[in-house]
Amino acid sequence: MQITQNKVVSLHYVVKDDKGTVLESTLDRDPLAYIQGTQTILPLLEEKLEGKKEGDSLKIRIPMDDAYGPRREELVAVVNREQFSKDVEITVGQEFYYLDDNDQMMTVTIVNVDGEAITIDSNHPFAGMDLNFEVQVVGVRDATAEELDHGHVHGPGGFEH
Ligand SMILES: [Zn+2]
Known part of the structure; x- marks a missing residue:
């Protein structure tokens, strides 16, 4: 199944700065789960993931201005x-x-x-940085009506309620 609008996508990702320092990683926890098209993740990440499918791995570089902007x-x-x-x-x-x-x-x-x-x-911890994502698509499924209504994923990697 391909990643398109309103699919629930599960991802493992590692994000590094330009020196290769790991800033954040999901590898030691549940994958992140989000609904494609809801702008839950960075818009450029969503854009690059469109059309990808389970098992795909990709490297995505997000320049500071498309990530969290300069430090203020x-x-x-x-x-x-x-x-x-x-x-x-x-x-x-x-x-x-x-x-x-x-x-x-x-x-x-x-x-x-x-x-x-x-x-x-109050700057975002990643403000002022170009971000280098290594992303692995772990799962793609249809969102339930309830998830679409709430605008977020229920269950592992999402909201438990
Ligand atoms: Zn909910």
């Missing part, structure tokens, strides 16, 4: 410890996730802790 220094800010829940331990390198006004998943990384002054970086 204005997204680095110092906030007070009070901004975070008291029972959360704050350590450098820790990531927090939240949905912005457009329902986009945003990441905040703690880059410095100086007493009550916490420096946060």
